[in-house]
Structures are given as C-alpha cells and as structure tokens.
Amino acid sequence: xxxxxxxxxxxxxxxxxxxxxxxxxxxxxxxxxxxxxxxxxxxxxxxxxxxxxxxxxxxxxxxxxxxxxxxxxxxxxxxxxxxxxxxxxxxxxxxxxxxxxxxxxxxxxxxxxxxxxxxxxxxxxxxxxxxxxxxxxxxxxxxxxxxxxxxxxxxxxxxxxxxxxxxxxxxxxxxxxxxxxxxxxxxxxxxxxxxxxxxxxxxxxxxxxxxxxxxxxxxxxxxxxxxxxxxxxxxxxxxxxxxxxxxxxxxxxxxxxxxxxxxxxxxxxxxxxxxxxxxxxxxxxxxxxxxxxxxxxxxxxxxxxxxxxxxxxxxxxxxxxxxxxxxxxxxxxxxxxxxxxxxxxx
Ligand code: SF4
Numbered sequence: 001x002x003x004x005x006x007x008x009x010x011x012x013x014x015x016x017x018x019x020x021x022x023x024x025x026x027x028x029x030x031x032x033x034x035x036x037x038x039x040x041x042x043x044x045x046x047x048x049x050x051x052x053x054x055x056x057x058x059x060x061x062x063x064x065x066x067x068x069x070x071x072x073x074x075x076x077x078x079x080x081x082x083x084x085x086x087x088x089x090x091x092x093x094x095x096x097x098x099x100x101x102x103x104x105x106x107x108x109x110x111x112x113x114x115x116x117x118x119x120x121x122x123x124x125x126x127x128x129x130x131x132x133x134x135x136x137x138x139x140x141x142x143x144x145x146x147x148x149x150x151x152x153x154x155x156x157x158x159x160x161x162x163x164x165x166x167x168x169x170x171x172x173x174x175x176x177x178x179x180x181x182x183x184x185x186x187x188x189x190x191x192x193x194x195x196x197x198x199x200x201x202x203x204x205x206x207x208x209x210x211x212x213x214x215x216x217x218x219x220x221x222x223x224x225x226x227x228x229x230x231x232x233x234x235x236x237x238x239x240x241x242x243x244x245x246x247x248x249x250x251x252x253x254x255x256x257x258x259x260x261x262x263x264x265x266x267x268x269x270x271x272x273x274x275x276x277x278x279x280x281x282x283x284x285x286x287x288x289x290x291x292x293x294x295x296x297x298x299x300x301x302x303x304x305x306x307x308x309x310x311x312x313x314x315x316x317x318x319x320x321x322x323x324x325x326x327x328x329x330x331x332x333x334x335x336x337x338x339x340x341x342x343x344x345x346x
Contacts, residue, residue, distance in 0.1 A: 004032045004094055006039045009074060013045055016088050018072040020046040022065040026054050026077040029094055033076055053269070056160070057081040058241025058288065058324075062089055079124045079154035082326055083240050091154075093124045098200035100129040100177055101136045107198050107205040108140060114196055115172030117143045120157055121164075121187060122177040126200060127155045133177060145169045152241075152326025159183050161290045162324040164190035181211050182290065188212045189321050216319045219293070223312050226302035229281035231261045237287035238268045244324065248286040251306050255284075258313045272299040284309055289322035 013021060021040065025033035037047035048068055050061045057078035062085040065073040073089040080091040100122075104111065111118070120137070122130055134144045146157040149166030153159070157166050159176075160183075167174050167187045173194040176184040184197035188208040195208040232255050236248045248264060255262040267274065270291050275283065282302040285292040292303040304312065305322035 004029070004036060004076065004092060006036055009036065009090065009092060010040065010043055010045070012090050013040070013072060013074075016072050016090075018045060018070075018088075020048070020068070020070045021072045021074055022048050022050055022061055022068055022070045023074045024050045024052075024054050024061040024076065029076045032094070036074070036076075055288070055290075056241065057091065058083075058162070059239040060085055060089055060241070062086040062240075065089075079127075079158065081153070081241050082151045085240075093127070093154075095128045096125040096200070098126070100126055100133050100200045103177070103198050103200040103203050104133060104136055106203050107196075110196060110205045111137070111142075111175060111198070113173075114175060114194055116141065117145070117170075117172045119145045119147060119167055119169045119171035119174045119191075120177070121147070121159045121167045121174060121183075122157055123160075123183055124155065124158055126177050127158055130155075130157050130177075137175075145171050150326040152324065159187060161186065162288060162322070163326065164321075164323060165325065167191050176208075181206075181208075182294070184208045185212050185215055186321050186323075189216075189319070190323065215293070218296075219308060219319065220311075222292075222296060222302050222304060223308050226282040226304055226312055229260070229302065231280045231282075232263070233265050233275065233278055233280040233283045234262050235265045235267060235270055235275070235283055235285050235287065237270055238266055239287070242287040242324070244286050247306055251284055251286060251309055254309060254313060254315070271295070272301075272303075276300070289324065293321075 023033045023037055033049050037049050040047040060075055062073050065087045073087050075089055075091050077094045079093045120134055137144050147166040147169040148156050152163045159166055164186050168191060174187050174191055176187055176197040179199050179201055184195055185208055188195035189212055196205055198205045234248050234252050237243055252262040270287055284304050286306055289305055292305050296303055307320050307322055310316040
C-alpha cells in the first residue's frame with residue numbers, strides 16, 4: 001500500500017490556479033493515478049493520465065503537459081530532481097506503509113556487525129520513516145549518519161539507482177532500508193563498505209558483498225563479449241534527466257582513440273529491438289545506468305556502461321557502477337515545499 005494524498009494535491013493545484021493537469025505515474029501507481037484523475041475531475045480540474053511508462057523523476061512529462069495545454073504536471077512516485085521544467089510540476093513521492101523500525105528491531109544483531117558508526121540510506125518510499133529509524137538506532141547505541149547527497153536527490157539519506165552520493169559519508173558500514181537488490185549493491189560498490197540491506201516488507205536482512213560480486217562477474221562477461229568489437233553504438237537518451245551528451249562524447253573519443261569506431265545514437269525509450277537493424281558489434285548506454293544492467297539479457301549484442309568501456313580499454317582496474325551526478329546543493333533550489341513531502345517545481 002502506498003500513500004497518495006489527493007486532498008493535498010488538490011489544494012496545491014488550487015494554489016497554482018491549475019484548470020487542466022497531466023498525471024504521470026510509474027507502473028505500480030496506475031490505479032492510484034486513475035483514482036486521482038477521477039477525484040480531480042469531481043473537483044472541477046480536468047485531468048489527463050499519461051499512459052507512457054515512467055521509471056523516474058529523470059523523465060518528467062512536462063513537454064507533453066505543455067503540448068496538451070496543461071497548467072501543471074503531477075508526477076507520482078518519485079521525488080524532485082533538479083531539471084529545467086516547462087510547466088509547474090508537483091512531485092508526489094508515494095510513501096510505503098511498511099514498518100521500518102520493526103524490521104530493524106528484528107535484525108538488530110546483524111546490524112551491530114556494521115560497527116557503531118553507520119550510515120543510513122533508503123529509497124524515497126521509506127524516506128518519511130528515516131528519522132524514526134535513526135532515533136531507534138541511536139537509542140540502541142549507534143552513531144547514525146544521514147548523508148545529504150547532491151542536487152539530483154531531494155531528501156537526506158535518499159539513494160537512486162543512478163546516484164549513491166548520500167551514502168558517501170564517514171561511516172564504518174552502510175545500512176540500506178528497502179526492497180530489491182540494485183540500490184544496496186550500488187551503495188556497496190560506490191562506498192566499498194560493508195552494506196546490509198534490511199527489507200521492511202519481509203523483515204529479511206541481506207549482506208551485499210556476495211550480491212555485488214555476482215553482479216561484477218556478470219558485467220565482466222559482458223565486457224569480455226565486447227572485447228573484439230570494432231563498431232560501437234553509443235546510445236544517449238532524450239529524457240531530460242538522463243541526457244549526458246558530454247559523457248557520450250568522452251566515451252566516443254576514448255573508443256576512437258583506441259582504434260574503435262563509434263556512432264552516436266539518440267533514443268527516448270532505449271531498448272534493443274529498436275536497435276536491431278543497425279550494424280554494430282556492441283553498444284554503450286550513456287543514459288540511465290540501470291538499462292544496460294537490468295536489461296542486458298534482452299540484448300543480442302554486448303551492452304556496456306561508460307565505466308565498463310574504461311575497463312574494456314584497460315583505462316581503469318576497479319569495477320564501479322555508472323552514476324549520474326547532480327549539481328551541488330545551494331539551498332536556493334527553485335522549488336516550493338508543500339505539506340506531506342509534496343514538492344513543487346515552479
Ligand atoms: S536515471 Fe534511471 S536510476 Fe536514475 S532516476 Fe532515472 S530511472 Fe532511476
């Protein structure tokens with residue numbers, strides 16, 4: 001169950017004088033988006049639901065909202081990310097109801113193995129419980145650090161699949177709260193510190209070292225398959241928060257300097273079937289770092305991240321996950337903060 005506060009969204013839209021809005025949603029909140037649209041319509045606001053797949057705040061549908069003549073975009077499920085947006089955008093992170101403190105209580109002995117000085121990180125679904133988790137752990141004798149992270153993220157202690165800056169603090173070990181492996185593996189690889197993931201839904205705890213090694217082995221298999229590739233397609237994304245043209249140019253230059261051919265390709269939704277007609281031996285995805293990793297099995301050609309190209313060319317030795325960094329936080333970010341963690345980008 002996720003909490004979406006329709007009354008607060010309505011109040012925020014009234015403050016913005018919005019008469020027509022576009023609602024953008026990730027897969028898991030489609031029904032909530034539908035109910036929200038009905039609720040807004042009943043309250044005199046024309047609501048259009050965006051049916052496209054959305055994976056993150058990196059892909060706001062502000063251009064579509066503008067095209068549809070909407071006064072505002074409601075972006076469900078993710079938190080604000082510093083981007084230049086074309087319409088006022090209300091970010092509504094969906095908070096999960098799972099009991100984080102109870103999951104920590106069950107796993108206290110395991111958590112003690114991290115040391116006394118620990119960093120606490122989570123995804124946006126559990127961010128509203130982070131302070132409670134911190135107090136609980138402090139009562140149990142831990143020194144708890146919550147890193148601020150860079151401008152790509154909204155809340156202290158929050159990690160994204162492409163950004164682990166909030167985990168990079170002076171701690172002995174990292175405690176990740178949340179479900180799924182990608183984020184805690186990323187935290188373990190980005191910090192090179194012992195990382196324990198506590199799942200607040202199942203109550204399970206899992207150390208990330210073996211998972212990280214397994215991922216690295218798989219990725220080395222991709223790199224090995226690309227070793228003899230001559231022609232590389234370097235794929236960038238036109239999604240606002242994934243567009244990394246300079247990084248792509250850097251990779252193109254590296255490849256060419258090492259005698260390989262490279263062609264730049266721009267796509268919105270990056271997927272292998274759309275690329276199949278091209279004559280490339282391998283691809284580099286310079287966009288969402290999760291695409292080449294989560295989806296590699298569906299690609300008939302090797303697909304790498306930028307740091308993996310550096311490994312392929314012998315320019316680095318240690319494996320690292322690809323990250324997208326934001327600007328440094330200034331405290332003057334162009335946003336208003338409303339109730340309940342809703343953030344408005346004006
Ligand atoms: S770039 Fe990928 S990991 Fe980062 S916010 Fe977007 S979808 Fe998530």
